[in-house]
Amino acid sequence: MAHQWRGVIREYAERLPVTEATKVITLGEGGTPLVHAEKLSELTGSVVYLKVEGMNPTGSFKDRGMTMAMTAAVEAGAKAVVCASTGNTSASAAAYATAAGLKCAVLVPEGKISMGKLSQAIAHGATLLQVDGNFDNCLDIARKLGESYPVFLVNSVNPARIQGQKTGAFEVVDALGDAPDIHVLPVGNAGNISAYWKGYKEYSAPFESGTAGTLPAVSTKTPAMWGFQAAGAAPFVAGHPITEPDTIATAIRIGNPASWDTAVAARDESGGLIEAVTDEEILDAHRWLSSKEGVFVEPGSAAGVAGLIKKHAAGQVPTGKTIVITVTGHGLKDPQWALRTADGSDVQPVSVPNDVVSVANELGLDAK
Numbered sequence: 001m002a003h004q005w006r007g008v009i010r011e012y013a014e015r016l017p018v019t020e021a022t023k024v025i026t027l028g029e030g031g032t033p034l035v036h037a038e039k040l041s042e043l044t045g046s047v048v049y050l051k052v053e054g055m056n057p058t059g060s061f062k063d064r065g066m067t068m069a070m071t072a073a074v075e076a077g078a079k080a081v082v083c084a085s086t087g088n089t090s091a092s093a094a095a096y097a098t099a100a101g102l103k104c105a106v107l108v109p110e111g112k113i114s115m116g117k118l119s120q121a122i123a124h125g126a127t128l129l130q131v132d133g134n135f136d137n138c139l140d141i142a143r144k145l146g147e148s149y150p151v152f153l154v155n156s157v158n159p160a161r162i163q164g165q166k167t168g169a170f171e172v173v174d175a176l177g178d179a180p181d182i183h184v185l186p187v188g189n190a191g192n193i194s195a196y197w198k199g200y201k202e203y204s205a206p207f208e209s210g211t212a213g214t215l216p217a218v219s220t221k222t223p224a225m226w227g228f229q230a231a232g233a234a235p236f237v238a239g240h241p242i243t244e245p246d247t248i249a250t251a252i253r254i255g256n257p258a259s260w261d262t263a264v265a266a267r268d269e270s271g272g273l274i275e276a277v278t279d280e281e282i283l284d285a286h287r288w289l290s291s292k293e294g295v296f297v298e299p300g301s302a303a304g305v306a307g308l309i310k311k312h313a314a315g316q317v318p319t320g321k322t323i324v325i326t327v328t329g330h331g332l333k334d335p336q337w338a339l340r341t342a343d344g345s346d347v348q349p350v351s352v353p354n355d356v357v358s359v360a361n362e363l364g365l366d367a368k
């Protein structure tokens with residue numbers, strides 16, 4: 001029988017705060033590939049998978065939360081939504097607001113979001129304001145707008161967002177048959193690590209569904225949550241907010257994460273960790289993924305992989321385990337990093353004359 005993936009709300013409706021009557025705003029998000037990472041598995045001696053969230057409709061994991069947030073906005077009778085963003089949230093909010101028929105305003109740090117994300121927000125007709133400040137300043141303003149003006153806040157301080165994002169953990173367990181031993185991911189505003197942990201916990205115990213009674217546990221265990229921040233924007237490592245966060249990984253250039261307490265709980269309850277990786281380690285991991293695994297991500301998305309490689313080099317990754325790394329956003333969001341070599345120089349595409357012999361020569365091919 002014909003079946004199309006229905007988006008995370010309908011696929012996991014029994015475990016989300018929705019009913020049959022809910023008007024669902026969806027673009028078909030979720031159902032993303034869990035790709036076996038052969039080279040990372042060889043390197044570490046564990047079985048490593050990549051949860052490729054760049055395959056969502058707007059190219060990042062944010063769509064899982066945005067379908068819930070926009071559904072909640074419509075349910076609340078909102079006419080306009082607002083968010084602060086390092087880029088991906090704004091792209092997602094703009095697309096889902098369009099699908100919902102709502103106005104959308106996005107606040108981004110001036111000059112610090114990638115061209116791909118900027119163009120998405122504009123393409124979807126959002127009102128985009130570049131704030132003379134960083135993401136944390138943008139979020140502060142967005143929260144105040146939500147409190148004092150008739151706009152609905154769709155940042156992850158809205159619990160609907162975390163509800164939607166927890167479905168990432170459900171999909172991992174549904175694909176593997178149980179939870180992994182370790183789940184690795186980048187940490188910025190810390191919504192995603194909080195959401196995955198919530199999802200893993202809910203799947204490992206009987207669940208009181210609003211619509212389907214008590215659902216049995218799906219997994220037998222929960223993973224250790226390993227989060228990685230960019231070294232210049234690592235408040236969890238410092239133990240306090242950072243006023244001037246800085247990293248080339250603009251997606252995670254965040255100094256005062258909104259989901260602080262839930263992220264710390266995810267780390268501690270799971271027996272996990274939150275550590276830092278340098279921009280250089282992030283770019284190395286970015287290159288590793290594209291050149292060895294065939295998976296193209298944006299720099300911020302490579303922070304988890306950078307962390308795993310770093311921990312392995314320090315002899316701190318166990319062998320024989322199952323490890324899942326969420327790679328959070330698509331490489332095409334921020335493509336210029338691929339056009340740089342490891343030593344920082346620009347890659348120059350080779351130009352050739354319009355004839356086969358010249359092309360064969362350039363390729364080093366001898367005629368058969």
Ligand code: AN7
Binds near residue numbers: 190192
């Ligand atoms: C690719 O879009 O905060 O720890 O405003 O875009 O849940 O914040 C993006 C964050 C990781 C960090 N990877 O996730 C925004 C925004 C990518 C991201 C994160 C982000 P959280």
